[in-house]
Amino acid sequence: MEVYDLLFFVEVLIGGLLSGVMYSLVAIGFVLIYKTSGVLNFAQGAMLLFAALTFVSLVERGLAVPLAIGLTLLIMVALGFAIERSVLRPLVNRSPMTLFMATLGLSYIIEGAAQLVWGTQVHGLDLGISDVPFEIAGIFISTFDLAAAGIAAAMVAGLSAFFYWTRIGLAFRAVADDQFAALAVGLRLSRIWGSVWTAAGFVALVAGLLWGARLGVQFSLSLVVLKALPVLVLGGFDSILGAIVGGLIVGAGEKLAEVYLGPFVGGGIEGWFAYVLALGFLLLRPAGLFGTKLVERV
Template structure:
């Protein structure tokens, strides 16, 4: 195995890691605004992808189906704030977390009730065909997915850093009560954040659906994002990106090199458990993640 093969594996892992980051980004947005881990993020990815592909299969124009799905995710965000979050303002985080578990099961059932449970193929016009660059094979679809995720992340970073709503979000993330005391409408911020998280879920669902098919298994993308969040930190957008890159590269390199050194065949599943082992090490060394803030409880 020469350096060309090593770079090929590394680049493939990094490109896959960007897609992991995209899923983790939805968790980070909601956690920053409410301090709650959104267990329903995987169900949101499934709902968005299946709604979009079902509309396309029923003859709706691609771009019109995309706009309709975006509108559906925006309505979903508003309804979550109105019906779930608003009645629970001031409750302990565990209460909100349990509410997102119930929301996940409800959304999964609603999705399959509306569109069925069969597997759908999704074509975005980008073939998963590798091409050669300096003797290194790079997946065309992975490159497209990474570019799409990168543009989305940059747009979100500008939105949250440069706009008034973004500054309000950072204030809410720091202290809910203090933000409310200076006139920042908490309910509006939560609705916006859940809407943005829904749009991120749509992009993630389309990319993952084009690669693996639109099916119930998309709900488990939430589990894939957990090691990313642990490495990068639950409240950091840059952390989600770096964590995704580390997990993507780590699992691919572990599959090829650690698996071969242990006498295992490629495809034996080491890439499924290695990210969680890496996350466990980070929990022992740096529990708040690479970009997370340390919390000091004063007694």
């Protein structure tokens, strides 16, 4: 009995960690944009929905999968630069709160447009990854979650390589480090912001496909943004490592709480548990685990 309980605990823990990776996937999109432009992009969830919905609708209209991915990416590039031009540039130098509220408006536009164009019905999405759990030493692990974790790891590795070994990646880091200095050495801020939003669009596509395969491609997909926010709070808004660790903590905490704490309070606590966890944590460390501490000047 004792062994079984321990096995069960490990199984829940692993399941939680793996679903946490899915949260991290969404959170990374936020971090990219926050780091370089200081905007907390609430529209990341809407972008995720938009990307997944566009991809699925293109495939359903008979496009080959690689072609559909290419076309969706092109659309995300266009979207990224359009947002830079029409929302970010006019709001340059305005307070972070104003920018946040603007992305709230943006999320309404993207959600509305995505569903106006592609319809509101639920689309199934099959990525060809089976969701049959397999067993290791008596512990069942979902193949799909494992594959998702693999894809996430590959994406993070790819992003890091991009940041460290390409010119545009260097420019990203320069802007994240000091906007004015970057401008002074002649970096084109508008092009960099456009690219960053494109990169976030790419992350949104990957996350959207994985989440879409899990939940079906539908409106509620844009609500995963609400799962990503506590992850960001835990990890700090400007750290990719933080997004990953935060995602793992939230995923594991949520699953463990649901299994071991849920029965005592009537269940359904996964809707807010992550927030309370993040809130409690914030009181101890206001800048998150890996966030930059703010130095205030008058």
